[in-house]
Structure formats: C-alpha cells, structure tokens
Amino acid sequence: MTETVRAIQITRFGDPAEVIGNRQVPIPQPVDDEVLVRVRAASINPVDWKIAQGDYPPVGADKLPLVLGRDLAGTIEAVGTRAHYMLRHGDPVFAFIGQDRGAQSDYVVVRAVELVAMPAGLDFAEAAGAGLASMTAWQGLFDHGGLEAGQRVLVHGGAGGVGHLAVQLAKWKGATVFATASADDRDFVRSIGADTVIDYHAERFEEIATDCDLVFDTQGGAVQRRSFDCLKPGGMMVSTLEPLEDEAAARGLRIAPRYHAMPNAAQLGQVADLLAAGTIRVEVANRFAIGDFAAAYDDARHAHPRGKLVLTLD
Ligand SMILES: NC(=O)c1ccc[n+]([C@@H]2O[C@H](COP(=O)([O-])OP(=O)(O)OC[C@H]3O[C@@H](n4cnc5c(N)ncnc54)[C@H](OP(=O)(O)O)[C@@H]3O)[C@@H](O)[C@H]2O)c1
Structure with missing residues (x-):
C-alpha cells in the first residue's frame, strides 16, 4: 500500500474558501538530484490563493490536482542517487521550489539546486517565509532593476511579504530607501531600514x-501608474505584477518586462548568509498548524498581515 501524507491541495478552481482542502496524497520519491524533505513549515504567498481562484495563467486546469505552496523549511529525509554526496539525513534546509510541485505537505521532493542549508539562528517558520519573497525581491531589485549603492529606490508595500525583504535588501545594497506602508506599520518598516516611510492612505x-532611480512596485494598476512620477529621467520601473509598458513608453522611462521569481540556490545562499548574520530578517506575522489552513488562507487574503504567514507541520 502506498504511504500517504497531508497536503494542502486544490482539485478545481473557485472560491479559495471552498476549493482548498487538506487531503492525503502519495508520499513522493526522490530520484536523481532530488531530495525528499520532511517539511516543518511552508509559507503562504498571494500566488497560492490566486492559483486556487484560477487567476494565475501559468497554472491552468491541466495542472490539477495541485498541491499549493512554493517555499518551505524542513529536514532531509532521503536523497536521490546524485544528491547524496552533498546532503545528509536530518540536515535542516530551506527552499523555493518550482511551480510543478507544492510545498504545503508533510513531504516534498526538492531539487538540490532549489535548496540551501538553513541559516543558524532561524526557526523553521522564519526560514520557510524567506524563499519566494526574498527571491522576488532580490531578482526584482538587482537582476531586473540593477539597483546600486547610492541610488534612490521606492518600495511599495514595505510591510508585506515581498516588500519587507525588498526594503532590507535595498538598504544592505547601500540605497536610499523610500517605502509605502499603512500608519500601523510605519515603525516596523523604519526599524528594518527604510529611510522614509510614507503612509499611503494619508x-x-x-x-x-522623488528623483528615484528605481521603483519596486508590488501593487500594479493605479499605484504603478502614479509611481512613474517618482522616477528621474532614465529611471527604472520593476513590478511584481503586470508592467504598464505603454505608460513607460509614453513617458520615455524604462520598465522591466513581466517577471516571475525563479528558484536560484546561489542567490538563496546569499540571502541565507544575510539572515545568519542578522543583516536581514524575516517577519512572521502568524503561524498556523496545517489543520488550520482555512483560517490561514482567510488571513492571507483579508487580514493584511505584516511580513509572512506560515503553516507549521509537526
Ligand atoms: N512576479 C512574482 O514573481 C511575484 C512574486 C511574489 C509576489 N508577487 C505579487 O506581488 C504582490 C505582493 O506580494 P506579497 O507577498 O508582498 O503580498 P502581501 O504580503 O500581501 O503584501 C502586500 C502589501 O501591500 C500593501 N499595500 C496594499 N495596498 C497598498 C497600496 N495602495 N500602496 C502600497 N502598499 C499597499 C499591504 O499593506 P496593508 O497592510 O497596509 O494593506 C501589504 O503590506 C502580490 O500581488 C503577489 O501576487 C509576484
């Protein structure tokens, strides 16, 4: 008989409150350069509930049923034939995995190139919260935005999952950081390194x-459109959402093409070093046992948490 494990899964698209379930799935087997990770924590990202709604075009009906979640932390349980020389049973690791698998499960197959050793001093929930959000911030700011020391950057949503890591990475790089946030988050966003926090409600x-070299937009739409006013001539717009290319062209400003953060163990390793050194940190707003997944997803969609929401699996 095939052994089964818990997994947060969808079998159809619809209202997340109705279609996301805690189901039993077969335990996956690692082959080649894959490892099997016993997951101790997996974060929730907006893409998870957008996929459940059928609002994320890269994941169509042909991908169902699908286990949700893109980032996790846990321990090595088993290794494929080509991964064994690097990793040992019980090693704590964290990972940002490809969208062909889901992280919100007791056991997940992870490619060796998607994981790195968990930084000392972090717990599983903090490490799980780092994966997708840090790679989105890193690749947006540095790969697409070309951010350099001494430049001025505006980060939208500076208290959010991606934004709070973007603020810290931009500061580490040596930029002058402006960040938008709600009034309740002003002190938090300043404490993680923003030079100027702007209450976007008021x-x-x-x-x-003004005169920014880079805007890192996490909101899209009208916020992105207004943000072109923040750029100096030659300035660059990078968005985690749909880039308004026509607006950029009309104003003669640069804009990065649509990007989806990609697993990258070399970059994740640099993030791990910064986390271990305490240069950056992951804010975990709340931890939910996997059995409370419905409340966790409800919070993720409606409660505007500070930093990350994480599911724990014991
Ligand atoms: N392209 C990619 O690879 C990629 C990767 C990750 C995420 N994303 C997308 O990027 C977006 C952000 O992701 P996330 O994980 O950071 O989400 P999140 O954790 O929900 O954070 C969103 C933040 O935006 C803030 N916000 C809301 N309205 C705002 C406004 N008008 N101006 C400025 N800030 C505002 C919220 O603050 P309040 O608490 O004040 O509401 C919250 O802190 C999502 O749409 C997600 O799907 C894309």
Whole structure:
C-alpha cells in the first residue's frame, strides 16, 4: 500500500474558501538530484490563493490536482542517487521550489539546486517565509532593476511579504530607501531600514519619493501608474505584477518586462548568509498548524498581515 501524507491541495478552481482542502496524497520519491524533505513549515504567498481562484495563467486546469505552496523549511529525509554526496539525513534546509510541485505537505521532493542549508539562528517558520519573497525581491531589485549603492529606490508595500525583504535588501545594497506602508506599520518598516516611510492612505508618495532611480512596485494598476512620477529621467520601473509598458513608453522611462521569481540556490545562499548574520530578517506575522489552513488562507487574503504567514507541520 502506498504511504500517504497531508497536503494542502486544490482539485478545481473557485472560491479559495471552498476549493482548498487538506487531503492525503502519495508520499513522493526522490530520484536523481532530488531530495525528499520532511517539511516543518511552508509559507503562504498571494500566488497560492490566486492559483486556487484560477487567476494565475501559468497554472491552468491541466495542472490539477495541485498541491499549493512554493517555499518551505524542513529536514532531509532521503536523497536521490546524485544528491547524496552533498546532503545528509536530518540536515535542516530551506527552499523555493518550482511551480510543478507544492510545498504545503508533510513531504516534498526538492531539487538540490532549489535548496540551501538553513541559516543558524532561524526557526523553521522564519526560514520557510524567506524563499519566494526574498527571491522576488532580490531578482526584482538587482537582476531586473540593477539597483546600486547610492541610488534612490521606492518600495511599495514595505510591510508585506515581498516588500519587507525588498526594503532590507535595498538598504544592505547601500540605497536610499523610500517605502509605502499603512500608519500601523510605519515603525516596523523604519526599524528594518527604510529611510522614509510614507503612509499611503494619508500621503501622496509621488510628492515625497522623488528623483528615484528605481521603483519596486508590488501593487500594479493605479499605484504603478502614479509611481512613474517618482522616477528621474532614465529611471527604472520593476513590478511584481503586470508592467504598464505603454505608460513607460509614453513617458520615455524604462520598465522591466513581466517577471516571475525563479528558484536560484546561489542567490538563496546569499540571502541565507544575510539572515545568519542578522543583516536581514524575516517577519512572521502568524503561524498556523496545517489543520488550520482555512483560517490561514482567510488571513492571507483579508487580514493584511505584516511580513509572512506560515503553516507549521509537526
Ligand atoms: N512576479 C512574482 O514573481 C511575484 C512574486 C511574489 C509576489 N508577487 C505579487 O506581488 C504582490 C505582493 O506580494 P506579497 O507577498 O508582498 O503580498 P502581501 O504580503 O500581501 O503584501 C502586500 C502589501 O501591500 C500593501 N499595500 C496594499 N495596498 C497598498 C497600496 N495602495 N500602496 C502600497 N502598499 C499597499 C499591504 O499593506 P496593508 O497592510 O497596509 O494593506 C501589504 O503590506 C502580490 O500581488 C503577489 O501576487 C509576484
């Protein structure tokens, strides 16, 4: 008989409250350069509930049923034939995995190139929260945005999952950081390194964050459109959502093409070093046992948590 494990899964698209379930799936087997990770924590990202709604075009009906989740932390349980020389049973690791698998399960197959050793001093929930969000921030700021020391950058949603890591990575790089946030998050966003925090409910960010070299947009739509006013000539717009290319062209400003963060163990290793050194940190707003997944997803969609929401698996 095939052994089964818990997994947060969808079998159809629809209202996340209805279609996301805690089901039993066969335990996966690692082959070649894959390892089997016993997951201790997996974070929730907006893409998880957007996929459940059928609002994420790269994941169509042909991918169902699908286990949700893109990032995790846990321990090595078993290794494929080509991974054994690097990794040992019980090693704590964290990972950002490809969208062909889901992280919110007791056991997950991870490619060796998707994981790195868990930084000392972090717990599983903090490490699980780092994967997708840190790679989105890193690749947006540095690979697509070309951010350099001494430049001025505006980060939207500075208290969010991606934004709070973007603020810290931009500061580490040596940039002057403007960040938008709600008033309740002002002290938090300042504490993680933003030079200027703008209450987006009460203030007009384009009047404060001026002459920026880079805008890192996590909101899209009207916020992105207004943000072109923050860029100096030659400035660059990078968005985690749909880039408004026509707007950029009309204003003669640069804009990065649509990007989806990709697993990258070399970059994740650099993030691990920064986490271990305490240069950056992961804020975990709340931890939910996997059995409480419905409340966790409800919070993720409606409660505007500070930093990350994480499912724990014991
Ligand atoms: N392209 C990619 O690879 C990629 C990767 C990751 C995420 N994303 C996308 O990027 C977006 C952000 O992801 P996330 O994980 O950071 O989400 P999140 O954790 O939910 O954070 C969103 C943040 O945006 C803030 N916000 C809401 N309205 C705002 C406004 N008008 N101006 C400025 N900030 C505002 C929220 O603050 P309040 O608490 O004040 O509401 C919250 O802190 C999502 O749409 C996600 O799907 C794309």
